[in-house]
Amino acid sequence: MKILVLNCGSSSIKYQLMDTDTKIALAKGIVERIGMSGALLKHQRSDGDSITISGEILDHTIAIEYVLAVLLSPNHGVIKDKSEIDAVGHRVVHGSETFASSVLINNEVMKELQANIELAPLHNPHNISGILACQRHLPNTPQVGVFDTAFHQQMPPHAYLYGIPYELYRRHKIRRYGFHGTSHYYVSHRAAELLNKPIDKLKIVTCHLGNGCSMAAVKYGISIDTTMGFTPLEGLLMGTRSGDLDPQVILYIMGKEGLTKAEAETLLNKHSGLIGLSGTSSDMREIESEMEAGDKKSKIAFDVFTYRVKKYIGAYAAAMGGIDAVVFTGGIGENSINVRRAVCSDMEFLGIKINEEKNASKEKEKNISDDNSKVAVLVIPTNEELVIAMDTDRIVKEMKKN
Numbered sequence: 001m002k003i004l005v006l007n008c009g010s011s012s013i014k015y016q017l018m019d020t021d022t023k024i025a026l027a028k029g030i031v032e033r034i035g036m037s038g039a040l041l042k043h044q045r046s047d048g049d050s051i052t053i054s055g056e057i058l059d060h061t062i063a064i065e066y067v068l069a070v071l072l073s074p075n076h077g078v079i080k081d082k083s084e085i086d087a088v089g090h091r092v093v094h095g096s097e098t099f100a101s102s103v104l105i106n107n108e109v110m111k112e113l114q115a116n117i118e119l120a121p122l123h124n125p126h127n128i129s130g131i132l133a134c135q136r137h138l139p140n141t142p143q144v145g146v147f148d149t150a151f152h153q154q155m156p157p158h159a160y161l162y163g164i165p166y167e168l169y170r171r172h173k174i175r176r177y178g179f180h181g182t183s184h185y186y187v188s189h190r191a192a193e194l195l196n197k198p199i200d201k202l203k204i205v206t207c208h209l210g211n212g213c214s215m216a217a218v219k220y221g222i223s224i225d226t227t228m229g230f231t232p233l234e235g236l237l238m239g240t241r242s243g244d245l246d247p248q249v250i251l252y253i254m255g256k257e258g259l260t261k262a263e264a265e266t267l268l269n270k271h272s273g274l275i276g277l278s279g280t281s282s283d284m285r286e287i288e289s290e291m292e293a294g295d296k297k298s299k300i301a302f303d304v305f306t307y308r309v310k311k312y313i314g315a316y317a318a319a320m321g322g323i324d325a326v327v328f329t330g331g332i333g334e335n336s337i338n339v340r341r342a343v344c345s346d347m348e349f350l351g352i353k354i355n356e357e358k359n360a361s362k363e364k365e366k367n368i369s370d371d372n373s374k375v376a377v378l379v380i381p382t383n384e385e386l387v388i389a390m391d392t393d394r395i396v397k398e399m400k401k402n
Contacts, residue, residue, distance in 0.1 A: 001086040003388075006090050009126050014029075023386060026045070031066060034059065035057070035059060039057035041057075041063075041067070050076075061133040064136075085141055088134050088142070089391065090134075090143060091388055094119050094120035095145075095147030097175075099153075102146040102392070104143075104144055105145050151181030151185045155224055159319075177228075178226035180208045181223070183206075187329045189221075199218075202221075207330075208382065211331070212241070213309075214235055217320050235308075237301075240271065240272060240276075242268050242272035277297060278290065281298075284331075284332045313347070313352075314350065323351070325376040337360050353369065355369065355373075365378075
């Protein structure tokens with residue numbers, strides 16, 4: 001099958017046309033600055049051919065029109081007719097408790113997605129805009145929603161409930177949901193393949209470290225806990241997000257600084273994390289560069305970041321009653337030798353020891369464990385688009401059977 005995979009943000013759409021038989025992206029690209037001046041579509045075929053197109057891209061409907069046009073282009077495209085697109089797989093950030101797995105999108109699903117907007121007001125509306133745009137341009141093509149939260153929906157209540165009155169959970173669905181689910185699913189299953197062991201026999205800690213960061217305790221193929229919570233703000237230190245914080249701190253700051261609720265949300269989501277502590281950058285590459293040049297605040301930001309990851313590895317080993325593998329993924333997890341070294345240092349007591357030569361190798365996918373490490377330490381590039389494509393393929397085939 002040829003599956004169009006879409007990740008729709010507020011002003012951008014990332015896309016891939018995936019062949020699920022070969023598991024190869026025939027083409028991929030991004031539409032940037034939707035609704036703004038200087039809007040661009042950057043497109044690349046699997047053979048390396050690429051093109052950048054500028055235009056007046058006012059909304060997601062027009063953006064999808066541009067995507068389809070370039071996929072059909074005689075010079076840069078990969079299909080001759082829209083009917084060659086067998087289905088569309090949409091990344092949807094929040095599925096609430098309603099969706100524990102990917103679903104074929106119909107009117108009932110759309111109603112639920114609308115109802116869940118209040119749980120992810122920064123993300124779900126744009127995911128919905130992408131779905132509506134595709135329904136307009138590809139009215140007869142099946143569409144599937146694949147949820148960031150779904151992989152974490154089997155967490156037990158003792159992991160997802162907060163220590164607040166239970167009635168607030170019942171009335172407002174306030175609980176830990178977790179995010180990056182497709183990434184944690186992919187790298188945990190890929191780890192099992194690389195280790196040549198069944199996933200239902202493994203206890204794996206997955207570390208998705210990028211501008212947004214989260215970890216998951218994957219016990220026997222099931223996510224039993226994860227660091228992000230009700231929103232993607234909880235857990236690890238991130239590029240611009242604070243991660244774990246005493247709730248009283250923000251109330252105290254609001255009082256001292258006279259911040260509104262919206263200003264407090266902006267402070268925690270946009271001006272905290274690496275950028276807040278370092279005062280220079282949200283990019284770990286720049287943090288490391290400044291740190292090596294002797295900048296003390298960048299060193300503090302780096303240390304807080306790596307300490308939290310290390311702490312959660314220990315916590316999740318305890319939660320699972322042991323640990324067989326640690327997986328690093330995401331932009332930082334895949335590329336930062338220094339972050340991996342700092343996280344894994346002094347962890348021999350837990351059976352974790354990395355090999356410096358392997359850690360520094362140029363291989364993208366690799367086992368960086370020392371030969372006498374009891375725990376496998378792996379670096380696995382994530383492939384969320386492939387998960388979305390394969391789930392979409394499965395659901396559409398099931399639909400056709402029925």
